[in-house]
Amino acid sequence: MLYGLSCAPGALWQDSGLIQYRVWHSDIQGFLGLAISHPLYYIIAIGAKHIPLGEFGHRVNLVSAVAGALAVANLCLLMRLWLGKDFPAIIAAVTLAVSHTxxxxxxxxxxxxxxxALFLGELITLLQYTRTQRTGYLYLLGLLNGLAIAVHMLAVIPLVCYGVFIAISLIRGRIRAKDIAIIAALWVLGAIPYEYLIVRNMALTGDIVGTLASAAFGDRWQADVLNTSLSWRIITEDVLFVLLNFPTPNALLFFAGLYGLYRAEPGVAFRRVVLALLVLFFLFAFRYTVSDRYAFFIPFYCMVAMAIGWGVHELGSRLHRKVVLCAIAVLSLLPVAVYALAPQLAQEMDLQIGTRQDIPYRNDYEYFLRPWKTGYAGAERFAREALDTVERDAIICADTTTVAPLLYVQEVKGIRPDVQIVTGIAHSAAAPC
Incomplete structure (x- = not known):
């Protein structure tokens, strides 16, 4: 319900707008390298495109909303299974649900x-395996991680942890080589959308090394992915990213949760995987240097929410006072109030938030500091007015921020087909490349 209400109703700027453009053209591969193709996401979004209900852009945006709700539900289920209590699970789920990014x-x-959503599903299956020793859960883990690879290459990080876990299980005689073969086969099955693009590009270009590099890094991000250097600017921004996502005293429960994770006896193997993932996700995002690296902290935020849930469990086992639990519940919703007030406060203080601040009908403080996009129509309004002002058969040289809404209004809404819209990555059908 929350994400359905906060979902943007139509055209969007930048990457989100380019996603809509690709879905409109049923483009599963994209134009920025295989690592940015995310084929399974586009297969699902293209399916949503063909549902004859409502605005096209809204349907595509709702894919993220539904997936977000599923992810929160998976986290709640994971923590409920792990801790055996409802309240810590609910707090963990709410913490992730209202985290800014x-x-x-x-x-x-x-x-x-x-x-x-897929990643948290993986953790559920891994937890269930460690509790039951049923190899069927490992089979499902392989399938889910393969599907996750077909959505985003972030899935490689947990894949490494699962690989170590499975190797140790094999050495200790808990699983057989046959089981590993089945896990691998199901992983390959889940990753078929991505594997298809890789094999297809190898066949078309004959460049095996180049295709594999594109699959790992995209066209231009190898240096960012492999970066090992930091600057004070990056460190400061990264700290602010984390603070923006957990502006509540409940964040202190993260440290209590870490203590509980470290000392708890049952489920040692699963706890070690969780702690390893927390560290790896943090290190990957913290030294990443792409402009939108704040998004790559999302896996780390999942782990933080889990640790906060564990911290609630630790506190609840020591303090049996309802007033404390009520305070935790109220404070878990404090970020909503912070995000409501943040744009006005930031604007009054003239804070620089690293955005352009020159896009018509987009107050960057509101657009970026408030996570909800309910009723936002600035991108479409800009595009309609821009197309309305140019002469017949004009050529618009757009940038990567504005090209998507311009193409959306032209192609989806059918407005001004005579105008040629061009950029280096997308353009009108009749425009010169």
């Missing part, structure tokens, strides 16, 4: 919420 990406067309 996750909520923001559940309100627009993006791939991260679908990946998160």
């Amino acid at each position: 996750f909520w923001w990406h559940a309100s627009v067309a993006e791939t991260y919420t679908l990946w998160t």
